[in-house]
Amino acid sequence: MIRFSDVRKTYPDGTVAVDGLTLEAPTGQITVLVGPSGCGKTTSLRMINKMIEPTSGSITVDGRDISGMNADELRRGMGYVIQSGGLFPHRTVLDNIATVPLLLGVPKTQARASAMELLERMGLSTSLAKRYPNQLSGGQQQRVGVARALAADPPIMLMDEPFSAVDPQVREQLQDEFLRLQGELGKTIVFVTHDIDEAVKLGDQVAVLRVGGTLAQLASPERLLADPADDFVADFLGRDRGYRGLAFAPGGSVPIGTEPTVVLGTSSDAARSVASGAAWLLIVDEAGAPVGWVEPARLGARVERSDLHRGGTVARASGSLRAALDAALSAPSRRGVLTDDAGRLIGTVSAHDVLAAIEGAGGSADGTPASSNGDGAP
Amino acid sequence: MTWFLDHLAQVGGLLVTHAYLAVVPLVVGLALAVPLGWLATRFPRLYTPLITASGLLYTIPSLALFVLMPLVLGLGILNPLNVIVALTLYTVALLVRTVADGLSSVPEQVRQAATAMGIGPVRRFVTVELPLAVPVIAAGLRVAAVSNVSIVSVAALIGIAQLGSLFTDGFARDFLDPIVVGIVACIVLALILDLAIVALARAVTPWLRGGRAG
Numbered sequence: 001m002i003r004f005s006d007v008r009k010t011y012p013d014g015t016v017a018v019d020g021l022t023l024e025a026p027t028g029q030i031t032v033l034v035g036p037s038g039c040g041k042t043t044s045l046r047m048i049n050k051m052i053e054p055t056s057g058s059i060t061v062d063g064r065d066i067s068g069m070n071a072d073e074l075r076r077g078m079g080y081v082i083q084s085g086g087l088f089p090h091r092t093v094l095d096n097i098a099t100v101p102l103l104l105g106v107p108k109t110q111a112r113a114s115a116m117e118l119l120e121r122m123g124l125s126t127s128l129a130k131r132y133p134n135q136l137s138g139g140q141q142q143r144v145g146v147a148r149a150l151a152a153d154p155p156i157m158l159m160d161e162p163f164s165a166v167d168p169q170v171r172e173q174l175q176d177e178f179l180r181l182q183g184e185l186g187k188t189i190v191f192v193t194h195d196i197d198e199a200v201k202l203g204d205q206v207a208v209l210r211v212g213g214t215l216a217q218l219a220s221p222e223r224l225l226a227d228p229a230d231d232f233v234a235d236f237l238g239r240d241r242g243y244r245g246l247a248f249a250p251g252g253s254v255p256i257g258t259e260p261t262v263v264l265g266t267s268s269d270a271a272r273s274v275a276s277g278a279a280w281l282l283i284v285d286e287a288g289a290p291v292g293w294v295e296p297a298r299l300g301a302r303v304e305r306s307d308l309h310r311g312g313t314v315a316r317a318s319g320s321l322r323a324a325l326d327a328a329l330s331a332p333s334r335r336g337v338l339t340d341d342a343g344r345l346i347g348t349v350s351a352h353d354v355l356a357a358i359e360g361a362g363g364s365a366d367g368t369p370a371s372s373n374g375d376g377a378p
Numbered sequence: 379m380t381w382f383l384d385h386l387a388q389v390g391g392l393l394v395t396h397a398y399l400a401v402v403p404l405v406v407g408l409a410l411a412v413p414l415g416w417l418a419t420r421f422p423r424l425y426t427p428l429i430t431a432s433g434l435l436y437t438i439p440s441l442a443l444f445v446l447m448p449l450v451l452g453l454g455i456l457n458p459l460n461v462i463v464a465l466t467l468y469t470v471a472l473l474v475r476t477v478a479d480g481l482s483s484v485p486e487q488v489r490q491a492a493t494a495m496g497i498g499p500v501r502r503f504v505t506v507e508l509p510l511a512v513p514v515i516a517a518g519l520r521v522a523a524v525s526n527v528s529i530v531s532v533a534a535l536i537g538i539a540q541l542g543s544l545f546t547d548g549f550a551r552d553f554l555d556p557i558v559v560g561i562v563a564c565i566v567l568a569l570i571l572d573l574a575i576v577a578l579a580r581a582v583t584p585w586l587r588g589g590r591a592g
Binding site for chain 1: 487488490491492493496498506509510583584585
């Protein structure tokens with residue numbers, strides 16, 4: 001556990017970067033520091049590994065005050081990832097990853113062997129091992145950066161906007177991989193971002209900081225969306241908070257209706273008889289995975305790929321109410337397509353049923369404010 | 379041409395001395411410029427005084443410095459060490475700025491990542507910052523090498539034998555051949571040194587070769 005106790009950082013010119021920060025980052029969880037630029041989030045992160053010394057207050061790691069600890073030794077026990085990976089341009093991918101183990105005295109062959117394993121674990125081809133960072137794509141560099149931080153298996157990871165330099169699609173992929181990896185590794189992570197969506201997606205708890213370096217709210221993401229502590233937090237969270245909050249509500253309680261389907265390539269007469277007058281008919285492939293909707297009345301001789309309407313999103317039955325509602329709202333038939341984890345069709349849900357499930361869950365879950373002062377700093 | 383062939387051994391000997399007098403200061407000067415350049419980047423307050431002082435050093439005319447050196451060092455006027463020390467000063471003057479600029483060219487993110495991984499300042503300098511500064515330092519070194527080859531020849535005026543002696547000889551005898559041979563030999567030497575530095579820099583910066591990914 002990392003604990004900030006009344007930490008303050010002022011610079012000689014009088015700028016207050018962090019002001020009276022008290023915060024705990026629990027062991028094995030992701031704590032996200034989020035806020036606009038100038039809120040002291042990066043300064044706070046860098047105080048954990050003594051890149052910046054606090055002006056007053058104390059920071060402890062597992063109960064030990066870090067002010068008395070050797071900076072280099074402390075840092076070797078904390079993985080550090082920054083934007084674009086901060087890779088050493090003059091070292092190969094493999095040697096970049098092996099940096100900290102080598103510093104810690106691990107024999108070279110052993111360090112390289114485990115670096116190779118990490119490379120695979122990060123979903124990177126081992127053929128990249130001998131390349132230099134400038135020969136990698138942005139996403140690959142970022143993965144190598146994470147691998148390098150993990151190489152010495154440190155219990156703590158500090159991550160400073162690690163995914164913000166890549167395009168949105170790759171970012172989402174990296175975020176998903178990061179969550180999967182954290183599910184396996186259970187590191188204590190402090191993660192800095194300016195992107196509230198990223199904070200809400202990744203954080204077990206989210207600390208919203210305001211300019212001047214004060215803590216505006218510390219809460220779980222669902223709590224944050226449901227009950228912002230003040231106008232600043234509410235503004236920072238932005239629009240659609242209710243809808244985004246549904247991402248944390250499990251979708252299991254929605255009744256799933258069976259949906260008549262035909263396989264791609266079926267004759268249009270057969271398709272029309274299955275549809276029995278409905279305006280839209282769901283098409284699946286041979287494996288039973290939904291591929292799209294068609295209008296039976298407008299078919300040619302057979303159901304072709306070109307007939308498919310692809311507007312509808314597909315939700316997993318094990319996913320969230322948000323995904324289920326979006327599937328229902330985006331489908332031309334207004335029936336949301338649900339699949340199992342392997343992508344095979346289970347059935348469909350209506351927006352009405354999803355809303356009923358939301359209302360049913362509202363009383364018990366975090367969806368409604370239980371009390372007016374249930375949040376904020378401890 | 380016949381003069382050159384007749385004096386092959388003599389010209390060869392002068393070329394070797396010339397190369398020696400140009401290269402030794404280059405190596406020593408680089409060794410001195412690296413710590414000075416590091417100081418200039420590590421302590422920003424030192425940057426301006428150090429760069430200004432080294433710049434002024436380079437403006438001292440070489441002939442004056444050659445004449446001054448025996449007095450300062452207390453050596454005999456024909457001692458080649460005078461030339462070596464003087465040229466070392468010029469090399470340092472040229473390279474302090476280059477080294478400082480090379481070290482500043484290291485991306486801040488890389489420096490910070492190194493620090494955050496627990497690489498202490500000395501190790502960071504040797505294993506991260508200096509290697510990354512090589513391309514810039516090599517560019518400065520090429521200028522210094524050519525400049526040394528040219529300045530060494532001036533030492534003929536104070537009686538230190540090297541390719542420059544061919545100029546004084548040719549001038550004294552109003553005879554063009556040794557002058558032309560001397561010029562060509564200087565150019566060849568400068569080219570060889572230049573190519574050697576380029577090859578060396580290329581050998582120690584393998585990461586700058588090969589294609590980039592999109």
